[in-house]
Amino acid sequence: xxxxLRDLSENNILKSDRxxxxxxxxxxxxxxxxxxxxxxxxxxxxxxxxxxxxxxxxAPLLSPEELExxxxxxxxxxxxxxxxxxxxxxxxxxxxxxxxxxxFWDTMYLEYRAPxxxxxxxxxxxxxxxxxxxxxxxQRAATLxxxxxxxxxxxxxxxxxxxxxxKTKLCMHQYTxxxxxxxxxxxxxxxxATDYKSKTITVVCRDQYYSVNVxxxxxxxLPVDDxxxxxxxxxxxxxxxERNSDGVIPPVGMLTTMxxxxxxxxYARLMDAGPNNKAFLEKxxxxxxxxxxxxxxxxxxxxxxxxxxxxxxxxxxxxKSIQLIVCxxxxxxxxxxxxxxxxxxxxxxxxxxxxxxxxDSL
Numbered sequence: 001x002x003x004x005l006r007d008l009s010e011n012n013i014l015k016s017d018r019x020x021x022x023x024x025x026x027x028x029x030x031x032x033x034x035x036x037x038x039x040x041x042x043x044x045x046x047x048x049x050x051x052x053x054x055x056x057x058x059a060p061l062l063s064p065e066e067l068e069x070x071x072x073x074x075x076x077x078x079x080x081x082x083x084x085x086x087x088x089x090x091x092x093x094x095x096x097x098x099x100x101x102x103x104f105w106d107t108m109y110l111e112y113r114a115p116x117x118x119x120x121x122x123x124x125x126x127x128x129x130x131x132x133x134x135x136x137x138x139q140r141a142a143t144l145x146x147x148x149x150x151x152x153x154x155x156x157x158x159x160x161x162x163x164x165x166x167k168t169k170l171c172m173h174q175y176t177x178x179x180x181x182x183x184x185x186x187x188x189x190x191x192x193a194t195d196y197k198s199k200t201i202t203v204v205c206r207d208q209y210y211s212v213n214v215x216x217x218x219x220x221x222l223p224v225d226d227x228x229x230x231x232x233x234x235x236x237x238x239x240x241x242e243r244n245s246d247g248v249i250p251p252v253g254m255l256t257t258m259x260x261x262x263x264x265x266x267y268a269r270l271m272d273a274g275p276n277n278k279a280f281l282e283k284x285x286x287x288x289x290x291x292x293x294x295x296x297x298x299x300x301x302x303x304x305x306x307x308x309x310x311x312x313x314x315x316x317x318x319x320k321s322i323q324l325i326v327c328x329x330x331x332x333x334x335x336x337x338x339x340x341x342x343x344x345x346x347x348x349x350x351x352x353x354x355x356x357x358x359x360d361s362l
Contacts, residue, residue, distance in 0.1 A: 028196035030156045031176035039171055042099045047086040051078050098173060109339035110190045113260045116183070116318050122343060123308035124334040124350050125301055135330035138235065141291060142227035144324055144332060145201065147353045149214060149221035152179055152288065163348065177340035178349060181321035182285035185264040192340055195286035202284050203231065204315050205238040205293040207251045211283045235293060256318040257310075289322040296327045308333040322346070 045053075051074050059067055093100040112120065126144075129135050134143055154160040155175055163170040180198035184191045199215040212230055214222050222230075242249060255266050270277050284290070292315050298304040308325055316323060316335070323335040336346045 028176075030158060031196050033158045034172040034176050039169060041093070042101060044086075044089050044093055044100065047082050048078060051082070098171070106192075106339070107189075110183070110192065111188065115257050115259055116337060117257050117310045117313070120338045121309070121318055121335050122338065123305060123336070124346065125304050125308065126332045126334065126350060126353065128330065137293060137326055137328050137330055138228055138232050140330040140332055141231050141293060141324075141326040142224050144326065144353060145214065145227050145231075145291065146221070146224040148179075148289065148324070148349075151349055151352055153221065155179075163344070174341040174345045175348075178321060178345055179288040180286060181337075181340045182317075183319040183321075183337050183339055184285065185260055185267045185319070187261055187264045190260060190264075190339070193285050194340070198286050198288045200283065200287045201289055201291055202287040202317075202320075203234050203291045203293065204253065204317070205234055206242050206295070207249045207253065207315055208238045208241055209253075209280065209284065209317075210234050210237075211287065214288070231291075231293070238293075251314040253316045253318075254313040256316065257313045284317060284320070287320075289324055290317050290320040292316060292323055292325040294325060294327045297329045298327055298331050304331050304333060308335050322349075 055067075055071060055074055058070060062070060089100065092103070096102060109120065114120075129140055129143060134140060151160075155178075160172070160175065162172055176196070177192070177194055180195040182193050184193055200211050200213050203210045203212055212234075214227070216222055252270075255263055255270075258266065267281075271281060294307065294311070294315055296307050296311065298307055304327075307327065318335070319337060321337050321340050324332070325335060326332045334346060334350055336343070
């Protein structure tokens, strides 16, 4: 498994006092093809142009005296400190394999120490299934996993139509991190692990986690009927386990709601507590996504939004890049860990759900 994981720990990051750049990484062939070489790279404006735009922006907010003082300090910056900073930016651009901003993105998210629920992770409320009879929890979950596997197939076959803006192609690199990615807690800085070859999902129901291989022996995604049977069996098994435990099952996923350094300490202790824990955490981190089967019954969009954004912290793993949450009345949505991808990437995935639900597409 370790050979398939993409590790963005500090050993793969070049740092200076102010800048961060990723080294070139070895990734899966299908993922490499999404790094479109013909796209123009993000430019770095001339330093004077940046200073001029700054003065233009702040001028309406300042008194004449304040504006003169700001102009003086800006001129000093342009002549001294700014020269060195601009040189570092140019060096960063030359060394970066994609955008020179990419390392700053990693640092901004992975070194943020507040809990990720609410502070980092956004959510998306999905529309109901257009076929009303499929809006019970088990069928809805199976349908959404079926659609997800169709999306993954397009992605891995490099058949997904590129995003565009005004007929201009946009970079698709983030899509390679959408599935199989997990934020791993660390002291001072987290890291991102991505399994590009993942064939499993993790299902959590009543705070119990189950790893499911969603591909058959022929390498094809499981049909929706098989997914329904598996999810139904998990629901039944979780009920039995809950009864046998007198309803006391440790909600281990709540640990992912902690402040990041506190969670890093707990994570280290979990990993050291025994081989079963280590295997569980590795399975969870390498899965395509986390399917959360909830017992909630939201009736309004506001109620659903609160469930997707945080709920009570149970039945979750907020470090997972994609949590697909399906309530007992079939209402569904997504919680997204923000460090690997931006919102528009997940939104494209969410918008493609129903067009992709065609069993013959798999």
